[in-house]
Amino acid sequence: MAWNEPGGNSNNQDPWGGRRGGGGGGDRKGPPDLDEAFRKLQDSLNGMFGGKKKSGGNGSGAGKAGGIGLIAIVVAVLAAMWLYSAIYVVDEQEQAVVLRFGKYYETVGPGLNMYFPPMDRKFQENVTRERAYSKQGQMLTEDENIVEVPLTVQYKITNLQDFVLNVDQPEVSLQHATDSALRHVVGSTNMDQVLTEGRELMATETRERLQRFLDNYGTGITVTQVNVQSAAAPKEVQEAFDDVIRAREDEQREKNQAETYANGVIPEARGQAQRIIEEANGYRDAVVSRAEGEADRFSKLLVEYRKAPEVTRERLYLDTLQEVFANTSKVLVTGENGQNNLLYLPLDKMVQGRAPAAAPAQGAATPSSSDTAARIVREMEQRDLRSRESR
Structure with missing residues (x-):
């Protein structure tokens, strides 16, 4: 039976421990x-x-x-x-710096550690992860041209104590130092170098200068890489810059063609010069050898001439006549005692020998071979007649 059912004994069954009877024992209803x-x-x-x-x-x-x-x-x-809040875990790639009453206390490595807030403060960072920061802006080059240079800086925290204590906002300081270093490098470089092959050198100089700034500030940050991307001119003058780049490419192409031509002509000229030198050396050697041979032959002939002068003289005379007559078309036939000498001219051979000569001018009269032969025969008869009369 429930404690509050009608007819039941409700005394001392109130779960709140209250009594319903009061005063004269009558029931009193009210809050517990x-x-x-x-x-x-x-x-x-x-x-x-x-x-x-x-x-x-x-x-x-x-x-x-x-x-x-x-x-x-x-x-x-x-x-x-x-x-629960005082116990913390430092991962393998992290470090933690603990400050006690606002003063540096210790640097904690990986593992389970404990500090005592609010007396202690903890700064925990990843010191092995490589971070990146990108920047782009318009800058003035050394030759007073404006270019837009985008770059990306990769860095990591190498000294967490300096990173936490020395600078209020080290990454903001990194951005400002990057802007200063890049503007200094671009301001010392010509526009052609910035737009073409000078990006790698610019990146190296920017990284070195930026690292010096960060070391002077004591930020605890080490710059691992600076990548200078392809620079471009402002949009307002992009077409003019494109024309300049095309002109530069044409200039380079013409230079390459000229170098190719020079590389082909110069070796050929050197080869011809060497060939002429070799031919001259060969001619010199031939002339010297021939002269030495003639001198040696003359020396030997002189020895034989001294032994038999008449025979040697006659032999030289006959050799000379043979050499002379071998190169001419005239034939001399002598009679006894030097009388009745006959000069024979092979006219057909003479005409054939003169045929390849220069052709006569157009319209000029060309004498026939029979006329030439008759004229030569008459001249020979006249000479023979004059010789007889003189005798």
Whole structure:
């Protein structure tokens, strides 16, 4: 039977511990006794934490004991929360810097560690991961031209203590130092170098100058790589710059063609010069050898001439006549005692020998071979007649 059913005994069955009877024993309906319920809850908590359970007595003593229990619970919860926040784990790629009362205390490596807030402050960062920062802006070159130069800076934290303590915002300082270093390098370079083959040298100089700035600031950052991308002119003058680039390419192409031609002509000229030199050397050697041979032959002939002068003289005379007549078409036939000499001219051979000569001018009269032969025969007869009359 429920405690509040009609006809049942409702005395001392109120779950709140209250009594319905009051005064003259009549039933009184009203809210449950909250003080009694709160006292029971305190007694239960005191029993859990080793306190003495009280079922009656002074109400102020029960309230005091309950307040101590709640404070203990709150303190326990706060201690658990503090312990949870004080214990931390540093990964293999990380480091942590601990400040105690605002002053550097220690640098913690990988593992399970503990610090004591709020006395301590912890700064934990990844010191092996490579980070990147990109920038692009218009800059003035050495020859007073404006170009847009984009670049990417790759860096990592190498000294976490300096990174945390020396500079308020080290990565912002990195951006400002990058801008200063790049403008200094671009301002010392011509536009042609910036737009074409000078990017690698610019990247090296920018990285060195940027690293010097960061070391002077003590940021604890090390720049690993600076990549200067393809620079371009501002959009307002892009067409003019494109024309300049095309003209430069045409110039380079013409230079390459000229070098190709020079590389083909110069070796050929050198080969011809060497061939002429070799021919001259061969001619010189031939002339010298021939002269030496003639001199040697003359020396040997002189020895034989001294032994038999008449025979040698006659032999030289006959050899000379043979050499002379071998190169002519005239034939001389002598008679006895030098009389009745006959000069024979092979006219057909003479005409054939003169035929390949220069052709006569157009329209000029060309004498026939028979006329030429008759004229030569008449001249020979006249000479023979004059020789007879003189005798």
